[in-house]
Structure formats: structure tokens, C-alpha cells
Amino acid sequence: MKNITVIVFLVLMSFDIYCLSVTISQTNTGANSCSRTLTASVTGGSGSYTYTWSIVSPAMSWPTTNNVSVVSLSLGQNADVNVSVHDNTLNQTTANTVTVYRLLTGSFNIFIPNLITPNGDGFNDNWVITDSGKTYSPINAYSYSLIITNSSSVQVFNASGTVSATQYGIIGGDIIWNARVNGTGSIVPTGTYSYQLSLQNCSQTTPYSGQFSVLY
């Protein structure tokens, strides 16, 4: 009976030693990161491996160095990335797939209002930048800076922000001014105000400037 137990143990041990598998870990996944890093970790092998990376969906060719365990990707759209590992000693192959999210690149898609009426009626009370469809969708930027001045060029509001937790970047509505001095003071008087806005993503930094009216 003791011998049987030892044999089973040895079989299980050998199975564990020679069960080849691979996992993919992904880093730099924040919206403000402009490359994704993938690391293939192999277990159960002899240590001599051949790595074959590929993009399985959507169909496209591998854009960077292959046959390495660590790769950096800069994709303009979400993709399923597959790695196939072949153990050269054991002559075994294993594979795994992971979804890599796109980077924020390309032009911005925003609507900037040129009139607010901060009278508390619930309509146009805030100066809010949205996507062009005014649906509060992503605007393709991961950071912004905003300065608002009055007609005498005195700054009345200043704000900036960088998103890192979300994969979708800044959402329409994230950039907002409530028509109060520095966001907390009194509501500014009617008149013409100027804005200087800068949006940034992985491919460009775009400044916007213009005027808007405050009426009530």
C-alpha cells in the first residue's frame, strides 16, 4: 500500500512538472499610457521556449518584435492578442489569449458651448464640454487643462485633470465650469468670457480657444 502511494505521488509530480502552460500579464493599462506591455509567463516547461505572438481579432499582422516573452503594443483599437509557446525540449506547445485595449489617439470630438445662463433653472447653467453629439460620450483625450478669463483678461477659473483609472479617457461632461469664480465663489457677471483649453492624448495635444457669453 505504501508503494502504491509513492507511485501515485511520483506520477502526479511528473505530471505537474511536465504540464506546460502560459499566462499573459498586462501592464500600463491606464488611459494615459501610450503603450501596453504584455508578459508571457510559462510554467511546466523545460525553460527553452519559442514565443509566437499574434493578433487574432480583428485580423491584423503582428506589429512589433516577435519570439520574445515581453512585448509592447500601441493599438488604435481593442484587440485579442494570442501567444503560443513551444517547449523546444519537451516538444510541447501551449497558448493563451488576452484582450488589449486601444490607446487614446487621433483627433478629438468635442462640442464647446458659447452661451451659458447660470440662473439655476437647470438649463445651460454650467459651461460643459461634451462630445460633439452632446451625449456625454468619451472625447478621446486623457488629460486636459482649462483657463477661463473675463473680458478684462482676469482669470476666473482654472482646472486640469488626467485620467488614469479608466480605459475610455475623458468623458464629455468631465470638463465643466459652474460659472462661479474659481468654481466656488459667486456667479460671474454677464458678459463675454474667453477660454483656453488644451486636450491631450497619445498622438496629439490640441489647444482650443474662443469666447462664450454669460447671460441671465
Add this chain to the structure above:
Amino acid sequence: MRIILSATMLLVMSTVYSQKLDLTRTIPINREHQRLDTLIIYLKQRGHLRVSYSSNPRVNAVEITLRKGNTKLLDILSVICETANLEYQIINDAIVFKHKKGPGPAYSALPEKLTPNLPGIANYDSVKNTFSPPLEMDSLKLGRYGRKLPEFEYGKITLPPVRRRPMATVKSTKLKNDIRFGVYYSYACDLNSFRFVNKDPVFQKFQSEVNFSSTIGVYSVISSKLLISVGLTDVSKDFYLDYNYEVVDKNDPFPIPDKTAVDLRYLEVPIVVGYKMLEAKKVSLWFNGSVLPSFLIDKSERTSYLNKDAVETVYFLETNRTRLFSFSFAMPLHLWLTRNIGMFLEPSYGFTFGTINENAMRENYSVYRLKTGVQLRI
């Protein structure tokens, strides 16, 4: 007897030489057959003659036959008189045609005992039979207005019939026949180049679309090259302010203005002097210079909103000018469709001193106007 003859000769010669019109001059004839009224117009235009002629539909249609080529004016007048049963008289450089009354011409085209050499007259044979007796006419022997001087030979003299100048008022004859009047109506598209002020905020823009004007007036052709006219023009000078507001939510109860439209109507009084530059058949090209005082006759202002109905406003009306003064240059192209009805197309450029609205415009502006209209000769 010699004294009487000499006195008669002197009277004839003084009558002949008192005329200024040279009837021996030649005029190129380009058509063998043409209506009388067409021929008279041709003589006026091509021969630069002053011709007074009382239009008569029946006589107008008489076909005058002349031989092509350079023809003496005297010959042409002769054929006209013979063919159309007219008579003419020279009054202060003007040829005055009259309808013959009765069988015998009071003032015939040619003296009864004079027959010209008529090389340019196609129907010479038929014409010459009307003259009795035929005589050779040498241009060197003609008087200044074409009448043959008598052969001054004692005891043998043939006298042409001497005409005393009628007591007609020459001046009134000229006025009646040389100054023509007419009326016209036109409609125009005006592209006003207003000099708008810059708005703050900059996305608010003043704009002006095509304005329109209509004119009714009278004109007088004071010579073959000059005319004057005066009229009344109802002209619009509308403009509007586009606020160009872009908002997140148009359901804001606070009124969001969209446009403020200002409608202005002025009464212009165009005083025009025109000079005829070119003329070909029924078409003529003129150069006109005008002064145009204008007077405000109507104004209104209306503001529309993104989220409520439009209302009447007065912001711009309070700074509106009531009187304007402009001048303009134009090159109208006239086309006569019939003898008395014509049409014209007139591009022009105008410049106005001052501003229409002090809240919206800077001083001085120009207008490009394309006018088309009809004219009626009376």
C-alpha cells in the same frame, strides 16, 4: 428789267447762302430698299442730320429706293419727296419734311426747273420724268443748300423758284423734334457692401443678404449722345445680426437670441446724366453718372430666439440714419424692341457717404447693383 433781274438774283443767292446745311455732301447708302421711317432714322444717325418729320403710319411704310453707295443728300431728299409725296425745307440746319397739300408742292424737293444729276438714284428714269425740264446739275454750281445757282446771263436766265422762309418758329421746331422723353421702370438686385462693426463676442456676426430696389422715372434725350433722367427708387437696405449661439440645452427658459433682423426702406431720388458711348442698330451702350439722395421711409426690427417666439425690438432702430447721400456710375445696355419700347440691363457701382446704422456699421459703404428694366418712349 436788268435791275429787277439783278435784285431777283441777289434775293435767290441770299436765300441759298443763308442755309447752313450742305446738301451736296454724300451719305453712304447701304440698302437699296427701305421704309421711309427707317431711312430717316438712318439719316439722323449715320448722316448726323437733324430731321424733323411728322410721323404718319401710311407714309412711314413707303418704300424708298436708292442705289447703294455714296449718294448726295440732295438726291436722297429728292427721291424721298417724290416717292412719299413730301416736301422739305431747311430751317437752321434742320431738314423739315412736310406732307404735300394739294397737287402742287409748296416747297418741292427740287426746284421745278432744276434737275440734278442723279447718279445714286436707282429709279432715276422714273424720277427724272417728274422734273421738267431736266437740267444738268454740277455740284460746283450748287448753292450751300444744294439749289442750283442760276445761270447768270443777261437776257437768258432760268430762275429757280424762290422760297421765302416760312414764319415757323424754328426754335420750337427743334425742341419738338430733338428732345425726346420717355418713362422707365426697373428692378434691381443690390449687393450692399456694408462695413459692419466687429462684435464681442466674435462669433456674433452682422450680415446682409441681397437687397432689392425698384425704380420708376422719366428721362429726356437732350441730344444724340446725352440724356438726363430723374426717378424714385424704393430700395431696401436690410441686415441682421446672427448671434450664433451654441448651447447644450435649448430648453432653457432664459431666452436665447438667434437673430436680430433690421429691415430698412429708403426712397432714393436718382438724378442721372447719361452719355451714349456706342450704338449699333437697336443696341446702345451708355455711361451714366448719378447722384442719389435717399430718405428713410420705413424701418422695423425683429429678434428671433432659439427657444421662444420672435418679438419686435428697437436696439438698432434708435441709431438709424434718416437721410443718405450717394453717387454711382453705371454702364447700361439699351435694346429697343420696337420703335417706342425698349429694355435695358444696367450694372452699377455706388458709394454712400456716412453710415446707415451707428450701432452696426462704420461709415461709408458701397453697393453693387444689377438693374434691369423697360423703357417707353413718349
